[in-house]
Amino acid sequence: MQILLVGAGLSGAVIARRLAEAGHDCHVIDQRDHIGGNCHTRRDGETGVMMHVYGPHIFHTDDQQVWDYVNRFAAFQPFRNRVKTTVGGKVYSLPINLLTINQFFGKAMRPDEAREFIDGLADHSITTPQSFEEQALRFVGADLYRAFFKGYTEKQWGCAPSELPAAILKRLPLRFDYDDNYFSHRFQGMPRDGYTPMIAAILDHPRITIDLSTPYSPDMAEQADHVFWSGPLDGYFDFQLGRLGYRTLDFERFTHDGDYQGCAVMNYGDREVPYTRITEHKHFSPWEQHERSVCYREYSRAAGPEDIPYYPIRLVREKALLQNYQRRAKATQGVTFVGRLGTYRYLDMDVTIREAMDTASLFESCLAKGDPM
Numbered sequence: 001m002q003i004l005l006v007g008a009g010l011s012g013a014v015i016a017r018r019l020a021e022a023g024h025d026c027h028v029i030d031q032r033d034h035i036g037g038n039c040h041t042r043r044d045g046e047t048g049v050m051m052h053v054y055g056p057h058i059f060h061t062d063d064q065q066v067w068d069y070v071n072r073f074a075a076f077q078p079f080r081n082r083v084k085t086t087v088g089g090k091v092y093s094l095p096i097n098l099l100t101i102n103q104f105f106g107k108a109m110r111p112d113e114a115r116e117f118i119d120g121l122a123d124h125s126i127t128t129p130q131s132f133e134e135q136a137l138r139f140v141g142a143d144l145y146r147a148f149f150k151g152y153t154e155k156q157w158g159c160a161p162s163e164l165p166a167a168i169l170k171r172l173p174l175r176f177d178y179d180d181n182y183f184s185h186r187f188q189g190m191p192r193d194g195y196t197p198m199i200a201a202i203l204d205h206p207r208i209t210i211d212l213s214t215p216y217s218p219d220m221a222e223q224a225d226h227v228f229w230s231g232p233l234d235g236y237f238d239f240q241l242g243r244l245g246y247r248t249l250d251f252e253r254f255t256h257d258g259d260y261q262g263c264a265v266m267n268y269g270d271r272e273v274p275y276t277r278i279t280e281h282k283h284f285s286p287w288e289q290h291e292r293s294v295c296y297r298e299y300s301r302a303a304g305p306e307d308i309p310y311y312p313i314r315l316v317r318e319k320a321l322l323q324n325y326q327r328r329a330k331a332t333q334g335v336t337f338v339g340r341l342g343t344y345r346y347l348d349m350d351v352t353i354r355e356a357m358d359t360a361s362l363f364e365s366c367l368a369k370g371d372p373m
């Protein structure tokens with residue numbers, strides 16, 4: 001079969017690889033001049049530091065198969081994301097853990113005491129939190145919510161936390177010990193040479209051809225037996241029903257002699273600071289030595305038609321529009337919508353890979369049954 005994959009990010013690469021190994025000819029196109037989608041990495045020309053060009057990506061998963069899969073294509077180095085946040089002129093540890101709680105309240109509580117103390121601050125009148133704000137008030141109470149989440153979230157999402165789904169906050173753990181690892185997954189690491197060589201290795205198969213700087217056009221689909229679309233869901237339909245909301249990011253690059261901030265990610269919780277965080281990229285590759293450092297100040301804003309879409313907003317009020325596009329997608333024969341943009345979801349890399357593997361397997365089994373997707 002002739003398969004067209006629109007988008008050379010993780011979804012496109014993993015599906016292409018599976019289907020190429022099953023004997024199909026896979027043609028991968030991307031409108032950008034590089035592979036890797038928003039996971040793309042490259043060395044900074046001035047400092048030699050490995051850059052996460054579209055913002056930080058830290059690999060973490062509980063899925064043994066996904067971990068084995070990425071390790072098949074790249075050498076991974078151990079990496080723990082230890083994020084800090086600056087709030088009111090002080091630096092705190094994230095995710096909220098026993099150190100954060102003791103620092104913030106000026107106490108020296110043990111785990112049980114802190115648990116009881118926070119429970120006393122939590123708003124128990126909220127039984128099933130619906131929004132980000134309710135989730136925060138229910139689990140950490142108003143003081144910690146205002147300091148660490150409210151301002152950051154308003155900057156990141158451009159709306160009130162009461163309009164956002166609770167699921168966004170559920171990404172972050174709350175700990176009553178001194179574990180400051182941002183993630184709780186069993187497997188965590190960073191590809192030694194960056195994500196782009198890993199994705200290049202996934203795509204490196206004789207049955208896969210890649211065309212970069214190549215925008216999609218409908219006549220390409222006519223020549224293919226099936227299309228996997230990892231571009232924006234609304235974009236496939238020429239935005240006929242309206243535009244789904246995205247946040248885009250602006251990165252303000254600056255260099256520094258030595259170590260600028262002492263960690264990879266420093267968040268800024270205060271509303272008055274216009275950026276959400278500063279990432280210092282050499283700390284994403286702690287096994288390398290660099291004297292000069294390069295950082296990104298990260299600003300979030302609503303994506304216009306010409307901007308790169310990063311985060312799907314998924315406001316409660318946009319649900320109907322999304323459902324209409326989903327209905328159209330389902331009714332579109334010969335096209336499967338995949339990945340963060342194709343399904344309009346806030347996806348981590350491991351989930352993206354898992355879903356891509358499953359989608360390719362489903363495609364194969366439907367084909368074997370003579371019932372194409």
Ligand code: UDP
Pocket residue numbers: 085094148149150152153156168169171172267268269
């Ligand atoms: N968040 C926050 N304060 C922080 C860090 C995160 O309020 O210091 C909220 C914010 O709404 C963010 C969400 O938690 O969008 C998820 O955070 P995560 O660090 O997972 O975001 P990502 O790295 O994917 O941008």
